Amino acid sequence: MAFPSDHSRCEKCGYPLRGLSLESTQICPECGHELQASDPAHRVGLPWQHRITPGSFIATFSMVAFHPGKAFVQLRLPPLPEEKRAPQGNTRDEIFLLTCVLFTGLMWSVVHAWRGYVAWAGLWRPTVVVASIAYLLTYIEVVGVVYFSWRQGWRVPFARAERVACYAGVGWLPAGAVGIGLSLARLSGTLDRLWPDVWKNWTLPLSTGLLLLLAGASIMLFETLVWLGIRKTRFGNA
Ligand SMILES: [Zn+2]
Numbered sequence: 001m002a003f004p005s006d007h008s009r010c011e012k013c014g015y016p017l018r019g020l021s022l023e024s025t026q027i028c029p030e031c032g033h034e035l036q037a038s039d040p041a042h043r044v045g046l047p048w049q050h051r052i053t054p055g056s057f058i059a060t061f062s063m064v065a066f067h068p069g070k071a072f073v074q075l076r077l078p079p080l081p082e083e084k085r086a087p088q089g090n091t092r093d094e095i096f097l098l099t100c101v102l103f104t105g106l107m108w109s110v111v112h113a114w115r116g117y118v119a120w121a122g123l124w125r126p127t128v129v130v131a132s133i134a135y136l137l138t139y140i141e142v143v144g145v146v147y148f149s150w151r152q153g154w155r156v157p158f159a160r161a162e163r164v165a166c167y168a169g170v171g172w173l174p175a176g177a178v179g180i181g182l183s184l185a186r187l188s189g190t191l192d193r194l195w196p197d198v199w200k201n202w203t204l205p206l207s208t209g210l211l212l213l214l215a216g217a218s219i220m221l222f223e224t225l226v227w228l229g230i231r232k233t234r235f236g237n238a
Contacts, residue, residue, distance in 0.1 A: 003039045007083050007237070009155065011038040014235040040237040045076035046167065048096050057099060064170040068225055072232035075167065078159040079238040090159060093166035097138060098131075100169035104176035105131035111180050117187055134172045137219065138165050141226055154234035164229035171222030178218035186211055 004017035015030035017038065026035055046063065047056040063071040079085040105127035112118040118126055142161045149156035185191040186207070195202045 003041070003237070004035075005237075007080060008038065008040075009235040009237065010035075011235050011237065014153070014155065038235075038237060040077070042073065043076045043236070043238075044074055046071060046074060048167075049076050049092065052092065052095065057096070060096065060167070061100075061170055064167050064225065068228050069232060071167070072164065072229040075163070075229070075233060075236075077233060077236045077238045078163060080155070081157060083238065085238075088159075090162050090166065093163045097135070097166040097169040100172050101131040101134040101138075102127065104134055104172045105129070107173070107176055108180055108183075112183070115184060115187075117184075130176065134169075134176070134222075137222075138169060138172075141165055141223070145226065145230055149230065149234060152234075154230070155236075156230060156234055160233060160236070161230070164233055165226055168222060168225035168229050171225040175218045175221045178221070179215055182211060182214050182218070 003022075004020050006018050008017040009015060010017060010028040010030060010033055012033035013028060013031040015028055017028070017035070020029070020035070022035060027033065028035060028038070046060045048060040050056065060071075063074075078088045078090070106123075108130045109118055109123045109126040112126060113120050113123055139162075142158065142165045145161040145165070146156060146158050149161070182191075185194075191207060191211070192202060195207075
């Protein structure tokens with residue numbers, strides 16, 4: 001497809017590039033960002049967007065985990081509603097997210113079963129609970145991102161926020177690992193023992209509150225990936 005098209009924007013500042021041509025200018029008239037860098041040709045897609053295999057899952061996972069900036073610049077974006085092109089489903093992206101949250105849940109259950117807090121036979125239960133919580137929080141985040149982006153004047157309709165959040169699902173594994181540590185510290189009584197006696201008043205509501213606060217902090221690992229992804233795609237061209 002010819003670039004810039006009627007819907008092309010500068011990926012850095014969002015300036016509409018309609019009517020410009022690469023022959024007449026090489027940079028964004030608004031911010032001076034290289035025009036070529038906004039050409040969707042650089043969005044070659046993540047390995048998972050090409051094939052669904054265990055290998056492409058691992059390749060995509062490590063790209064998002066270790067080179068998130070590069071991964072989200074490469075992420076192939078769904079078309080915008082105003083482009084009136086055939087809508088794409090995000091099923092493929094959802095499978096990626098589901099795999100991430102199920103692994104997180106499984107990791108949680110296995111470690112708890114190994115330490116004797118969960119029966120091996122009932123392993124599926126905490127797996128499903130943890131995976132569902134992560135899945136639900138992902139979609140709450142998507143709605144929040146769409147609303148915030150709309151307020152900021154960024155171009156992030158639901159399908160785009162969803163896609164970014166699905167790949168940011170990589171962040172659920174480290175978040176889950178922190179959560180497992182916290183949960184074990186609570187169950188084994190380590191958290192109670194660490195509370196300094198001089199502060200007194202170690203109560204159940206307090207310990208639950210503290211635990212929720214720490215769990216919220218671990219979720220930041222997922223959040224950080226989402227925001228990094230949105231920064232790289234907020235004016236992205238399909
Ligand atoms: Zn610009």
